[in-house]
Amino acid sequence: MSARDAILERIRSHRPSGEHPLPESPDFTRPSGDVQARFVERLERMGGEVLPPDGSGDMLAPLRTRLAAAGRVCSAAPEIEGNVDLDAIARPHDLADVDISVARAAFGVAETGSVLFTEAELRVNAMAYLAQHLVVLVDPADIVESTQHAYRSPLFHQARYVACHSGPSATADIEGVLIHGAQGVRSLTVVFVPRSDASLR
Amino acid sequence: MSGPPDSHTVIGGPREPQPRGAKVRPGWPIDQSEAADRFIAAPRHLQNHDTRLWTLRQNRDRIAHGIEEWEELRELASQIKEHTLAHLDHYLEMFEANAKANGIHVHWAADAAEHNRIVHQILDEHGARSLIKSKSMLTEECAMRPYLEGFGIEVIETDLGERIQQLDDEDPSHVVVPAVHKLRADVAEVFSKTIGTDPNNDDVHYLAEQQRETTRPLILQADAGMTGCNFAIAETGTFVVCTNEGNADLSANVPPLHIASIGIEKLIPRIEHLGVFVRLLSRSALGTPITQYTSHFRAPREGGEMHVVLVDNGRSERLGMDEFWTSLKCIRCGACMNTCPVYRRSGGLSYGATYSGPIGIILDPTFNRTKYSALPFSSSLNGSCSNVCPVKINIHEQIFAWRRVMAETHEIPLMKQAMMKAAGELLSSPALYRAAVSGADAALRTLPKFIVYNRLNTWTRAREMPKAPDHTFHDWWKANREKTEVQP
Ligand code: SF4
Numbered sequence: 001m002s003a004r005d006a007i008l009e010r011i012r013s014h015r016p017s018g019e020h021p022l023p024e025s026p027d028f029t030r031p032s033g034d035v036q037a038r039f040v041e042r043l044e045r046m047g048g049e050v051l052p053p054d055g056s057g058d059m060l061a062p063l064r065t066r067l068a069a070a071g072r073v074c075s076a077a078p079e080i081e082g083n084v085d086l087d088a089i090a091r092p093h094d095l096a097d098v099d100i101s102v103a104r105a106a107f108g109v110a111e112t113g114s115v116l117f118t119e120a121e122l123r124v125n126a127m128a129y130l131a132q133h134l135v136v137l138v139d140p141a142d143i144v145e146s147t148q149h150a151y152r153s154p155l156f157h158q159a160r161y162v163a164c165h166s167g168p169s170a171t172a173d174i175e176g177v178l179i180h181g182a183q184g185v186r187s188l189t190v191v192f193v194p195r196s197d198a199s200l201r
Numbered sequence: 202m203s204g205p206p207d208s209h210t211v212i213g214g215p216r217e218p219q220p221r222g223a224k225v226r227p228g229w230p231i232d233q234s235e236a237a238d239r240f241i242a243a244p245r246h247l248q249n250h251d252t253r254l255w256t257l258r259q260n261r262d263r264i265a266h267g268i269e270e271w272e273e274l275r276e277l278a279s280q281i282k283e284h285t286l287a288h289l290d291h292y293l294e295m296f297e298a299n300a301k302a303n304g305i306h307v308h309w310a311a312d313a314a315e316h317n318r319i320v321h322q323i324l325d326e327h328g329a330r331s332l333i334k335s336k337s338m339l340t341e342e343c344a345m346r347p348y349l350e351g352f353g354i355e356v357i358e359t360d361l362g363e364r365i366q367q368l369d370d371e372d373p374s375h376v377v378v379p380a381v382h383k384l385r386a387d388v389a390e391v392f393s394k395t396i397g398t399d400p401n402n403d404d405v406h407y408l409a410e411q412q413r414e415t416t417r418p419l420i421l422q423a424d425a426g427m428t429g430c431n432f433a434i435a436e437t438g439t440f441v442v443c444t445n446e447g448n449a450d451l452s453a454n455v456p457p458l459h460i461a462s463i464g465i466e467k468l469i470p471r472i473e474h475l476g477v478f479v480r481l482l483s484r485s486a487l488g489t490p491i492t493q494y495t496s497h498f499r500a501p502r503e504g505g506e507m508h509v510v511l512v513d514n515g516r517s518e519r520l521g522m523d524e525f526w527t528s529l530k531c532i533r534c535g536a537c538m539n540t541c542p543v544y545r546r547s548g549g550l551s552y553g554a555t556y557s558g559p560i561g562i563i564l565d566p567t568f569n570r571t572k573y574s575a576l577p578f579s580s581s582l583n584g585s586c587s588n589v590c591p592v593k594i595n596i597h598e599q600i601f602a603w604r605r606v607m608a609e610t611h612e613i614p615l616m617k618q619a620m621m622k623a624a625g626e627l628l629s630s631p632a633l634y635r636a637a638v639s640g641a642d643a644a645l646r647t648l649p650k651f652i653v654y655n656r657l658n659t660w661t662r663a664r665e666m667p668k669a670p671d672h673t674f675h676d677w678w679k680a681n682r683e684k685t686e687v688q689p
Contacts, residue, residue, distance in 0.1 A: 004309035007465065007513045011290045014521030020287040023280045025473055028270040042490065092455050093421050112491040125454040125502055129447050147491070148476035156472045157437055160303075160500035161454075166491045169447040173362035173378060175385050176253045177405040182361050183413060183420075184447025184494075 029146040035110045036140045036192070042113030046167030047180055048188045051135075059193045063135060067100060075102040076123040077137050079196055092126035101131035101185075104195070106162075108143040109150045114166040115190065116150065118159035125161055134168065134185040139195045217245045219387045222372070222550025231572060233579040236551035237543070240382075250382055250548060254539040257378075260488020261536055261589065268484075277477050279593040282530035285435075285468050286520060292435040292468045293511065299438030303500035306508040313343035316512045320345060320427075320460060321352060323508050327458055329354070329424035335442065335449035336360040337429025338376055338533055339462045339512060342555045342568075357419045359448035361412055368395040374549030374557065377486045377535040382548040426452035428498075430463040430509075431532065432478055436471045439499040440509065443482060443492040450496050459501065460508045465516050466529040478532060481591040485534040519567050524602045528563050530592040537586035537596055543579050552576060559586035563599040570610070577603035 001009070032038045040050055054062045060079060067073050067080070074095060075082035080102045089095060103122055105115035115136045122128050144150055155162055169184035180186050220243045223236040241247055265271045285292055297307045308323075310316035316339075324332065332354060340346070346356045346367070358367045362379035366372065369391045373379030380388070385403040392408055393400035396415045402408075428449045432441040440461055442449040453459045469478065483492045501507035520526050538544045538558030549557035554565040554573060562580060565573035577600050586596040 002309070003311040003315060003513075006311055007309055007511075007517055008290045008293065010513070010517035011293070011465075011520060014517055014526075016283075016287050016520065016523075016526050018287070020280070020284045022284040022470060023277055025277060025281075025477060026273075028273070046489070046491075046493065096417075096421055114491060114495075119502060126451070129451045129454060146476075147480050148473075151472050151476040156439070156497060156499075160498075160502055162497040162499070163450060164491070164495040164497075165493065166495075167493050170445050170493050171361045171409060173360070173365070173380055174383075174388050174405045174408060175249060176256065177385075179406060179409045181413065182409060182446035182448070183359055183416065183451055 025148075027148055029148055032110060032145060035143050035145055038110040039108055039113055039143050040190075042110065043167065043190060044113070046113050047170055047178075048113060048167040048190060051189050051191045053192075060191070063102075063191050066135075067102075071099045072097055073100050073102065074098045074127050074131065076121060076127060077102050077104045079104075079137065079193065086123050086127070089124050092124055092130065095124065095127050095130045098127070098131040100133045100135055101127045102135045102137070103128060104137040104139075105142065106155060107150070107153065108138050108190075109145075109147060109164075110143055111146045112166050114150070114164045115188075116153075116155070116162060116164045118155055118163075119161045120159070122163075125163070128163065128165070129169075129184040131185055132181075133187045133189070134165070135189045135191060136165075137193045138190050140192055141194065216386050217243050217384075219243070219383060220246055220548065222374075222548070223553030225553055228571070230575040231553035233547065233551050233553070233576055236553070237547035237579070240548045240551060241546060246382065246384060246548075247546060249384055251545045253378075253381055254545045257487055258536070258539040258589070261485055261539070262488075264484045264488045264490065268480075274477055274481055275591055275593050278481055278532075278591055279530060281469060281474050281477065282592050283527065285470060286466065286526065286529050289465065289468065289520065292470060293465060295435040296433055296438055296468060297511070299436065300509060301438070303438050304507070305438065305500065306506070308508060308510045310510050310512045310514070312514050313345075313512075316343045316462065316510055316514065317345050317348040319510050320462070321349060321354070323458070323460055324349070324354060324425055325352075327425065327506075329458065331355040331357065331419070331423045332425045332427055333357045333359050333420050333423040333452045333456065334427035335429065335444055335452050336363045336373075336379065337427070337462055338373075338555065339429055339464050339514075340427070341373060342514065343462075343512070345462075357416065357423065359416060359420065359452055360444070360446055361409060364412060364416065365391060368392070372550065372555070375535055375538060376533045376556070376560075382550065420451055420455055423452075423456045425458040425460065426454075426456040427460045427462065428453055430461050430467050431482065432469050432475060433463050433467045433509075434470075434472055434475070435468055437499055439472070439497050440467075441475065441479075442496050442498070443479075443494065444496075445493040447494050450494055453496070453498065454502065457504065458506050458508075459498070460510065461498070462510050462512060465511050465513055466531075482532055482534055485536040485589065485591040515567055522567070525563060525567065525599055527594055528560070528596075528599060530594055531560055531564075532592055533560075534591055536589040536591065540585045540589050542581060542583070542585075547579070552579070559596045559600065560594075563594075563596060563603060566603055566606075570607075574607045577601075577607060 051062050053059050073082035074084040108115050168180050168188040169182050171182035172178050220239045223231045300307050308319045358364045365380040374382045389403035392398040398411045428442045430440040431443045483489045537560050541559050544558040552561050556564045562576045580600045582597050584597045
């Protein structure tokens with residue numbers, strides 16, 4: 001007998017007694033009022049940051065200023081042009097020396113201050129982990145209230161990969177001292193920018 | 202992992218050597234209390250450990266109390282898990298079919314040896330000589346690392362705590378924070394000997410940064426990546442991995458080959474159920490709303506290859522154990538360890554097993570009944586573990602049941618036999634016992650006589666029993682929580 005059949009066989013002969021029906025999962029979400037404000041509060045608690053607008057009317061101006069001062073910039077968002085061509089990447093390893101990666105979130109979650117990406121937003125998944133810093137474009141209209149709402153997204157049934165980031169890489173493995181950038185990105189910065197037509201999925 | 206920084210109290214004097222774990226003698230039961238005594242004899246390590254874990258417990262309480270439906274979530278999580286376990290064959294077949302349809306290679310391993318063989322074979326077929334991996338208790342359980350190293354395959358742990366333990370050639374001492382029993386000076390010593398850091402610099406930022414810098418080239422050069430799995434979703438064939446460092450996503454997304462080891466008990470039926478479990482996991486573990494990274498793998502990335510190994514290794518046997526099958530609900534959050542007064546004062550390595558603390562006590566004997574026959578006595582049966590468990594496992598009742606099993610099957614080591622005799626009266630009175638352990642408040646009300654005076658309580662008797670308590674256990678607990686638990 002194969003291991004598979006032997007395991008299934010043992011499970012069938014060891015079935016626990018009783019009914020054990022599958023419960024309904026009620027939606028516990030309570031409207032929080034200002035979803036974006038709640039998102040920001042939670043994001044900051046998870047170690048993330050928000051890059052505020054500079055009043056010029058161009059919501060991307062502060063980001064462009066920051067990127068101009070950076071070295072290698074890799075962008076998967078159509079609004080931002082980097083100096084590392086994602087189409088020319090043969091292997092994820094070619095992104096090892098990227099300073100800042102930029103991607104648009106598929107959506108955000110207020111309850112946890114999270115941003116979610118699929119392979120469509122990242123284009124090369126490793127870009128969100130090998131870079132030193134990650135900048136995330138978020139359309140305020142894309143923020144859902146709760147984790148439970150997030151799991152209603154069809155992306156979980158369609159995408160190969162869905163990554164939910166809540167702040168940057170973090171560790172407290174040595175004496176509980178909090179460190180950002182244990183392995184992945186040292187910082188995660190959100191810029192609120194409505195989707196441009198070009199990035200409509 | 203993450204969490205707020207703790208204040209660090211430096212106690213002067215020469216460096217205190219790190220107390221090591223339980224002594225393992227083939228054929229003999231692990232003597233947890235012997236190792237615990239050595240841990241207690243190292244006051245700086247004891248204080249750091251106790252304080253750190255109690256802080257996690259308090260963070261958990263704070264965040265759980267902020268969620269009105271917390272108790273409902275625990276009940277739901279428990280019912281969903283019990284349902285899945287009662288129909289595990291069905292859900293495993295569904296998971297397999299969907300994962301295969303998505304292009305994932307699915308393997309089945311009856312035991313640890315078969316798991317290791319399968320992983321080695323996959324690596325071998327790809328000519329892979331190095332493997333980067335994220336933390337997985339299952340691969341610890343299977344002792345996979347030494348097996349692969351025997352074939353000359355280099356295995357690199359990428360979680361900071363797990364990497365520290367690997368470099369120190371020591372098992373993880375906690376399911377979530379593997380090096381929580383070490384002080385920064387211990388880490389500085391390990392790193393200076395292994396990755397060449399300055400032996401006199403024990404600054405935590407410096408140590409973490411050095412680890413990042415030395416691990417990164419290994420990540421980039423690795424031929425294959427490996428992750429564990431927190432939840433496997435039957436309806437979509439997805440597996441979910443939760444980390445705080447992002448190291449699972451590096452392991453999965455940098456090398457061209459991704460292998461995931463999955464215990465068969467990790468199944469849940471539907472994506473929507475993640476809305477229950479993800480909300481509970483990190484809140485219970487660390488007191489944070491979610492782990493920094495929650496990653497859902499449904500299919501290999503373009504040009505990549507993905508394998509999952511579904512591992513039994515005793516789980517299907519455990520499913521048939523009337524009193525113990527619900528231990529399979531465990532989501533490895535570590536909350537029962539953080540709250541346990543015995544665990545906090547002994548360190549995870551004192552259990553001499555892959556799983557330590559309250560959950561370890563009820564899992565370990567299913568792997569080796571003789572070796573772990575004394576572990577069920579390393580408990581004060583205060584019930585706090587069951588009260589914090591996010592999937593409502595009746596942990597302390599199972600600990601008690603294991604004591605009975607050990608007595609019935611004559612696994613009780615000599616040193617415990619006299620005590621078991623004294624406990625005979627209680628053992629023969631189920632009603633008395635049920636009254637003593639039937640839930641939080643009732644237990645706290647009736648426990649004083651049970652826990653403080655009865656001779657069943659081997660562990661605390663020797664260590665911290667109040668001399669003549671005329672107040673209730675509850676008062677004692679409250680009074681001692683600040684005094685002896687936060688600052689022993
Ligand atoms: S037994 Fe419960 S509390 Fe302990 S690790 Fe498992 S899920 Fe967490």
